[in-house]
Amino acid sequence: YNPSLKLPSNDKKIGATVVAIFMEFYSRRNNAISVYICESSDGKELARKRKFDHWFQDYNDDTFIKVDKNLIDQNNNKFPVSLIISNSNPYEQQIFKAFVHLSLNNQK
Template sequence: MLYSLVHINETSPYEVFAYKEDTVYFITDDGSEYLVGFIEETNIGIQRAYQLFIIKKRNGIHIGTDVKIGRTVSSIVHSFFRNPSNILVYICDTSDKDQAARDRKFKIWFKRYASLDDLVFVSEVIDVEDDSYFASMILSRRTTDFYQIQTTFHDYFQDLRSKLE
């Protein structure tokens, strides 16, 4: 298991429940339902790398900004990093052209909730015609091959850029 529900619910403002393997869900005060999960990332070539996904499965009655959503996602991610070998990859969805906003939100959450002494945030942007694709990686400073993993991440995106030129 990539996380512990017990650990998550010790710090999460919303109660988090198991959904499917490596996926959890929570319901906000306004009735919105979110799925948060991890999918093994096999393209980049880094062991124990997982993509994080956050899906708003059901909309509730909008009552304004809900800071408890970010704190809940943070609790899930903190549990994931209890194993310092785990690596988190986040690729912003481009389907509705809001990928830049998603990237900003993810960076804000990282700065607000991450243990900056323990975790490192690495990001890449690829511009293709009028679109930008945002990808980020978070890894523990205690990860074996710390520098090699960062190099592999950057090299993967540099290779993609060169193929697009």
């Protein structure tokens, strides 16, 4: 959240910190999944999505798979939502199908 509307700093440590948190989470729960929606109250959800996409591309060593979709509300507002899962998760295909099904059923 950025009420002052200032551009955020380009601190390289932020991406590394986010990745470290994800890695710690998955090291303790190897079959876990992460689903996140980019916050949209200030209209910058697409910028946040691009930032997370960039971090995922830069830091992922093919250990994880990410699927991106949009949730669309009754006013046709789009909310980027992503799923991250370990490629060794034995339920990978079922989880992907459920995620896609959820995103398609949420479009009004």
